[in-house]
Amino acid sequence: MRIILFLPLIIMTSVLLQASGDVKDLAEEKCGSCHLMGLLTKEKIDNMKAPPYWAMSKVVKLEYTNRADMINFIVDYTLNPREDKMLFPPVTKKRFGIMPSLKGKVTEDEIRQIAEYFLNK
Numbered sequence: 001m002r003i004i005l006f007l008p009l010i011i012m013t014s015v016l017l018q019a020s021g022d023v024k025d026l027a028e029e030k031c032g033s034c035h036l037m038g039l040l041t042k043e044k045i046d047n048m049k050a051p052p053y054w055a056m057s058k059v060v061k062l063e064y065t066n067r068a069d070m071i072n073f074i075v076d077y078t079l080n081p082r083e084d085k086m087l088f089p090p091v092t093k094k095r096f097g098i099m100p101s102l103k104g105k106v107t108e109d110e111i112r113q114i115a116e117y118f119l120n121k
């Protein structure tokens with residue numbers, strides 16, 4: 001009897017874990033080449049092309065209180081980055097330049113999933 005009660009829970013958990021694994025891969029594929037993810041190494045830090053993803057979620061969390069606004073900002077910025085929308089300070093632009101638009105490289109739905117993932121980390 002007990003096993004029957006637990007079964008749905010086990011299935012649900014593995015589905016959720018599976019899903020978050022996929023989003024992690026997606027995020028690494030679409031954002032990880034510039035936004036530092038995973039294990040930090042000296043080489044990665046020396047070759048950084050953008051602030052690490054956690055710095056990016058931090059500026060977004062400081063700017064917005066509402067989660068939907070945070071996600072909308074990330075979606076919009078990823079598709080249409082512009083200097084006047086930047087939350088990072090001017091020194092970020094000096095060091096890395098402005099992010100190139102990823103329009104056509106990642107869908108809005110994918111960015112939403114990635115944004116959720118980043119904000120949860």
Ligand code: HEC
Nearest residue numbers: 030031034049050056074077078086087088096097098099
């Ligand atoms: C080709 C390199 C590159 C890729 C790929 C990239 N970014 Fe960026 N991103 C940058 C750089 C450089 C900055 C810092 C300058 C800026 O803010 O525009 C940045 C900044 C950001 C910011 C903060 C903008 C601000 O200043 O408020 C967000 C949000 C962001 N990226 C989201 C993403 C997401 C989500 C992905 C993956 C879907 C991604 N980026 C992929 C280069 C990249």
